[in-house]
Amino acid sequence: MSMNPIIAKALEEGRYKLLEHESFELLRQYNIPVPDFALVQNVDEALKVVKDIGYPVVLKVVSPDIIHKSDVGGVILNINSDDELKNACERIRNNIKEKAPYARISGFLLQRMVPEGLETIIGATKDPIFGHVIAFGLGGVMVEVLQDVSFRIVPITEEDARAMVREIKGGYRLFNGYRNMPVRDEEAVIYIITKFSELLSDNPNIVEADLNPVIVLERGGKGAYAADARFIIGSM
Amino acid sequence: MEEQETQPQEVKVVPEASMTFSPLDLLFNPRSVAIIGATPRENSVGGVITKNLLTKFKGKVYLVNPKYDEVNGIKYYKSILDVQDNIDLAVIAVPAPAVPKVTEECVKKGVKVVIIISGGFSEVGEEGAKLEEELRRVVQNRIRVLGPNCIGVYNAFNGLDTFFLPEDRMGRPRPGPVALISQSGAVAGAILDWAARRNIGVGLAVNYGNKLDISEAELLEYFARDNRVKVIVMYMEGLKYPGEGKRTLEVMKEVTSVKPIVVYKAGRTKAATGAVKSHTAALAGNYEVYRAMLKQANVIEADNLTDAFDMAKALATQPLPRGGNRVLVLTDSGGMGIQAVDALDMRGLQVPELSESLQEILRKQLPPLAVTRNPIDLTGSATDAMYKFVLDTVLPTSYVDMALIIALMQIPGLSINLGNYIVEARRFGKPIVVVSFGGNEYVAKFESNLEENGIPVYHAPHRAAKALWALYEYAKIKGAAKEW
Numbered sequence: 001m002s003m004n005p006i007i008a009k010a011l012e013e014g015r016y017k018l019l020e021h022e023s024f025e026l027l028r029q030y031n032i033p034v035p036d037f038a039l040v041q042n043v044d045e046a047l048k049v050v051k052d053i054g055y056p057v058v059l060k061v062v063s064p065d066i067i068h069k070s071d072v073g074g075v076i077l078n079i080n081s082d083d084e085l086k087n088a089c090e091r092i093r094n095n096i097k098e099k100a101p102y103a104r105i106s107g108f109l110l111q112r113m114v115p116e117g118l119e120t121i122i123g124a125t126k127d128p129i130f131g132h133v134i135a136f137g138l139g140g141v142m143v144e145v146l147q148d149v150s151f152r153i154v155p156i157t158e159e160d161a162r163a164m165v166r167e168i169k170g171g172y173r174l175f176n177g178y179r180n181m182p183v184r185d186e187e188a189v190i191y192i193i194t195k196f197s198e199l200l201s202d203n204p205n206i207v208e209a210d211l212n213p214v215i216v217l218e219r220g221g222k223g224a225y226a227a228d229a230r231f232i233i234g235s236m
Numbered sequence: 237m238e239e240q241e242t243q244p245q246e247v248k249v250v251p252e253a254s255m256t257f258s259p260l261d262l263l264f265n266p267r268s269v270a271i272i273g274a275t276p277r278e279n280s281v282g283g284v285i286t287k288n289l290l291t292k293f294k295g296k297v298y299l300v301n302p303k304y305d306e307v308n309g310i311k312y313y314k315s316i317l318d319v320q321d322n323i324d325l326a327v328i329a330v331p332a333p334a335v336p337k338v339t340e341e342c343v344k345k346g347v348k349v350v351i352i353i354s355g356g357f358s359e360v361g362e363e364g365a366k367l368e369e370e371l372r373r374v375v376q377n378r379i380r381v382l383g384p385n386c387i388g389v390y391n392a393f394n395g396l397d398t399f400f401l402p403e404d405r406m407g408r409p410r411p412g413p414v415a416l417i418s419q420s421g422a423v424a425g426a427i428l429d430w431a432a433r434r435n436i437g438v439g440l441a442v443n444y445g446n447k448l449d450i451s452e453a454e455l456l457e458y459f460a461r462d463n464r465v466k467v468i469v470m471y472m473e474g475l476k477y478p479g480e481g482k483r484t485l486e487v488m489k490e491v492t493s494v495k496p497i498v499v500y501k502a503g504r505t506k507a508a509t510g511a512v513k514s515h516t517a518a519l520a521g522n523y524e525v526y527r528a529m530l531k532q533a534n535v536i537e538a539d540n541l542t543d544a545f546d547m548a549k550a551l552a553t554q555p556l557p558r559g560g561n562r563v564l565v566l567t568d569s570g571g572m573g574i575q576a577v578d579a580l581d582m583r584g585l586q587v588p589e590l591s592e593s594l595q596e597i598l599r600k601q602l603p604p605l606a607v608t609r610n611p612i613d614l615t616g617s618a619t620d621a622m623y624k625f626v627l628d629t630v631l632p633t634s635y636v637d638m639a640l641i642i643a644l645m646q647i648p649g650l651s652i653n654l655g656n657y658i659v660e661a662r663r664f665g666k667p668i669v670v671v672s673f674g675g676n677e678y679v680a681k682f683e684s685n686l687e688e689n690g691i692p693v694y695h696a697p698h699r700a701a702k703a704l705w706a707l708y709e710y711a712k713i714k715g716a717a718k719e720w
Contacts, residue, residue, distance in 0.1 A: 130481030
C-alpha cells in the first residue's frame with residue numbers, strides 16, 4: 001500500500017506532525033466524524049465559508065511552529081456572529097504577535113462547534129513489539145488522575161472495541177445515563193474506534209495519535225465527533 | 237463436552253516411518269534422539285540428560301561425545317555424522333563456542349530439529365550475542381532450533397526428558413492433560429516438581445530459552461493440535477522480537493477457539509520491567525499492552541502460578557457450564573459457605589436462591605437446622621447421604637449451572653464414601669469443584685480419591701470460585717454459555 005498523500009506531503013516538508021486540517025482530512029477519509037471545517041487565509045474568506053458551516057464556530061490558528069495553540073491564545077471558542085468572527089481573527093493575530101512572535105501563521109481553521117457531550121479520548125502509540133496500540137478513556141483530567149484507560153492491539157474488531165468501552169470503570173455508568181445525564185451513543189464511539197484501527201493499520205508511519213476530545217452525544221443517532229486530532233508521524 | 241477422563245487416552249502422535257512429520261512433531265515425539273555432549277558423569281547437565289533418556293525414553297538413543305568410545309556397554313559416537321540411523325531430534329549440551337559447529341553437523345546429517353541446551357549466548361552480553369548471531373547464520377532455515385539457553389522438553393507420554401535436573405531434586409509429573417510453556421527454565425523445573433507432588437498431570441512441558449527460532453506461538457500451535465493436551469498453561473515474561481506481538485495474538489486467538497490457554501504474565505510492574513529485560517534479553521514492554529493482547533486473544537489470565545494451575549485443573553477435567561453463571565454452594569460449614577459466596581460474587585458468578593418448591597423437597601429430607609436457600613448448609617450434623625441427596629435433587633434442575641461443594645471432613649458424619657457420591661454427580665454434566673481443608677491423613681485420602689476421579693479439589697473457597705469463574709469465562713468464549 002502506498003503512503004497516504006497527506007502523510008507523504010508532511011514528510012516531504014520535513015514535518016513530523018500533521019497540521020490540524022490535515023489531521024481532520026485524514027479522519028474524514030476513514031469516515032470518522034469530524035465537525036465541519038475549512039482552512040482560511042483571512043477574515044474575508046472566513047466570512048464567506050462560515051455561511052456553509054454555520055454558527056457557532058471555533059477559530060484556531062494554523063502554524064507549523066506552535067504546538068499548544070491555547071497557550072498562546074491561538075484558539076477562540078463559541079463565535080456566534082460575523083462581528084465576533086472578525087474580532088476573533090484580529091485577536092488571534094495580536095495574541096500570536098505578542099506570545100509567539102517567531103511563529104509563522106499559515107492560516108486559520110474555522111470549525112463548527114460540537115455541542116456539549118461526554119468527553120472521551122481515543123489515543124494510539126506504536127509499540128516496538130505489538131505495533132499500534134489503541135487506548136480509550138474518559139476525557140479531561142480524569143483520565144490522568146484515575147488512569148482509567150483500556151487498551152487493545154490493532155487491528156481490533158467491533159467486539160474488542162465494545163469491550164474497551166465497557167472495561168473502563170467510570171465510563172460505562174456515564175454512558176448509560178448516570179443520575180439525570182443523557183444516555184450516550186456508545187455505538188458511535190465503537191464505530192470510531194474500529195475505523196481508527198483501520199486508519200492506523202493502513203498507515204504504519206503514524207507513531208502517535210490522539211483524538212482528544214471525542215465528544216459523545218446522546219443516543220439515538222446524534223453520534224460522536226472527533227473535535228480535535230493530533231498525529232505524529234515518523235519516516236520509518 | 238464429553239471428555240472428562242483425567243487419564244487421557246493414549247492418542248497416537250508418535251510418527252511412523254511412512255509419513256512426513258513437522259519439525260514440531262519431531263521435537264515432542266521423535267523416534268530417535270542423539271545427545272551431543274552425552275556423558276556418563278551423572279552430576280553434569282549432559283549426564284542428567286543422558287541418564288534421563290537412557291532410562292526412560294521410548295525410542296532409540298544415540299550418544300555423541302568424542303571423549304568416550306564405550307561406557308557400560310553403550311557406544312559413544314565421535315560425531316553425529318558417524319551414526320548410521322536416521323536422527324529425528326538432536327539434543328545439544330556442549331560448551332557454547334562448540335555449538336555452531338555441531339549444529340552444522342546436524343544439518344549435514346539431515347536432522348530436522350535440535351534442542352540447544354547450552355547457555356552462553358545473548359543472555360550473557362555482547363560476546364554471547366555475537367556467538368548467537370553466528371549460530372543464526374548456521375541455522376538459516378536449514379534446521380529448526382529450540383533454545384539456546386533452555387531446559388528443553390519434557391514428555392511424560394514417551395519419556396523424552398531433557399530437563400537436566402536430577403530426579404531426586406525435581407519430581408516428574410504423571411502423564412496428563414495439562415501442557416506447560418515456560419519462558420523460564422528454572423520456573424519450568426519448579427512447576428513440574430510442584431505438579432508431580434500434587435499429582436497434577438502435566439504431560440508435556442517446554443522451555444524455549446533465548447528463542448533463536450521456535451517461538452511460543454509455534455509451540456502453542458503444536459499443543460493445539462496434540463489431542464493429549466486439554467489445556468495450555470503459559471508462564472511468560474515478555475516477547476522479544478519487533479513485530480512478533482501481532483502474530484502471537486493471532487495464534488493465541490486461534491488456539492483458544494480450540495482449547496483454553498491460561499497465562500501468567502510476570503513482570504507486571506515498572507520495578508520488574510528491568511529484571512525481565514535482563515533475564516530474557518526481551519524488549520518487555522508495558523504490561524497493559526500484554527493484558528490487552530490476552531483479552532483480545534480470549535486467554536484466561538492468572539495472577540500467579542498456583543492460580544494458573546488451579547484454573548487449569550478445572551479446565552482440564554470439567555465440562556463447561558451450558559446455561560449460565562449460577563452456582564450451587566453445598567457446605568457443612570456456614571462460615572465456609574459465606575466465604576464461597578463472597579468469592580463467587582466478586583467474580584461475577586451468582587448463587588441464586590432456590591425456588592420454594594425445591595426447598596420444600598429438601599426440607600422434608602434434611603434435618604431441621606439445615607439451611608436450604610443456597611448456600612445449602614448441612615451444618616455439623618451432615619452425612620454422606622445428605623450430600624448425595626442434595627446433589628441428586630438440585631444439580632439436575634435448571635436452577636444451577638455448576639456446583640461448589642465444601643466438605644470439611646473433620647465432622648464425624650462424613651466418610652471417604654462422600655467422594656464417590658460427588659464423583660457420581662458428574663453424570664449430570666455440570667462442573668463440580670470441591671473445597672476441602674485440613675491436615676490429617678483421612679482428609680488427604682478423601683482429596684486424592686476425588687482428584688484421581690476427575691474432581692478438582694481446592695484448599696480455599698476463593699480458589700475454587702476462581703476455577704469456576706475460569707470455566708464460565710471459557711464457556712463464554714466457546715459460545716457455550718450465555719452472557720449474563
